[in-house]
Structures are given as C-alpha cells and as structure tokens.
Amino acid sequence: MKKGATILLLGLLLATAAFCGFYYLGTASCRRMMRGPQPELAWLKKEFKLSDAEFARISQLHAAYLPQCAARCRRIEEQSQRLRQLLSQATNMTPEIQFVLAERARMRAECEAEMTKHFLDVSRTMPPEQGRRYLAWVERQTFLHGQAMEDRHHTQGGSQPAHQHQM
C-alpha cells in the first residue's frame, strides 16, 4: 500500500513540476519584456521583428512624438473647458460657441493628421512587409478605423455602411 501511494504521489509531483517548469520557460520572454523601461516598445520590436537599429530609430520617433501629442491634447482640453463654460451660460447658439467648436475640430483634425504622419514614419522605418502589416494593424486599432458616431448611425438606421475600410 505504501509503495502504491508513493507512486501516486510521485506522479502528481512530477506533473506539477512539469507544469511549473514549462510555464516558467514559456513566459520567460514576457517577464524579460515587462522588466524593460518601455514594455510596449519592446513588444513592437518583437511583434514586427525589428532590428536593433530600426528599434532605436522607432524609439526616437516615439519619444519625439509624445510631447507634441501631449501639447495638442492640452490645447484641445482648453478648448473643451472653454466650450463647457460657454454652454453653462448660453441658451442659444452664439458665434463664440461656433468658433470654439470649429477651433476644437481643427485641433482634433491636426492631431489626427500628426498621428497618421507618425504611423507612416514608423512604418517606413520598418522592413517593407512589416511596415505594411504595422499600418494595417494601427488602422484597425486606432481612430483610422472609423468613428463610434458613424458606427452608431449605421446600427440604428439599419442601412449598410456607406464606406468600409479594406482589411
């Protein structure tokens, strides 16, 4: 009986050790990536098979883009605050509200154009095949894919979308 119990226990211990070992080995690259300073850029390097030189260039582009993006976001937020203030006092549409709306829309368009330019810059830094794959991926993941407002109109109207992005 003791021998049988020992064999059963040994089997369970070996199975547990195998599970832990293979899990540990299988997630080693993830842990290494998460320990780095910018895990999302490390992921980009792995996902799009970038060389060290390409990765360094893309990291530079990324670092240069972020402060400009933050500045644009601040300006859009300022316009949004101004709009909230005007709307809290207004009962009718005023030229000032119209101006702030137009100004905010212009800043958003500028933000989208700069973001698209950044995506194109990054894709050009990659090998051509990976660059195309990157562009297709960001198109699916970002504002380039379409707006929630448009989607809602399609859903509510029950009509077919007038335009769909090619995947």
Place this chain on the structure above:
Amino acid sequence: MKPNQTLEDDQRLRQVLRQWTVNPPLPPRFKEQVWQRIARSEAQPAPSLRGSLARLLEVVVPRPRFAFSYVAVLLVLGVAAGSLAAQAKTKRLDESLGLRYVQSLDPYRAGPSNP
C-alpha cells in the same frame, strides 16, 4: 521378430488405444460441494470503495507497467498544461502591450483621464 509382425502389433495397439475410455468415479458428495461453492460466491458482499482503493494501491499501482504508464501520462499532461497556460498568458500580455502602445499614441483610445 519379423518386421511384418511388428507392424501388425502396432496397428493392433493403436486400435486398442482408440477404443480405451476412462471413466473415473466422481469424488464423494461432488455435486453438493459444487452447489456449496456457488452459494458461497453469491453470498459474498460487493467490495467497498475503500476496499477497492486499497486493492488498487496494493496490487494494481505497484505493477511496473501500470506505474510507468501512470507517471508518463501525468508527466505529459503536466507539460501540455504548462505549455498551454504559458501560451495563453503570452497571448494575453501581447494583446495588453499592443493596446498600451496604441493608447500611448492615440488619445481616442486612451483611458478616461486623458482628453
């Protein structure tokens, strides 16, 4: 002895052997003993779960073929489960890092704290 006579004796011996039958007498109270054994086997209670487990541990598990197969199957299961769990974890992390990359660039995909 002539060769023809030997052949004739062999044939006679074979014939006698073919005709020979043995009818051994049954032991005394044979039928009664058979019925008693049948009755005993029917009266035995069904083995309990504990008894079955004890028998499994004492008799079945220590057999080398069973023990080797059991350990090998558990080992393979452990390896497969570990690999699958690692793959699932890596996939989840890849998706989350991809989202983080997009959120760092696209204010429309960023969390509620960003504009």
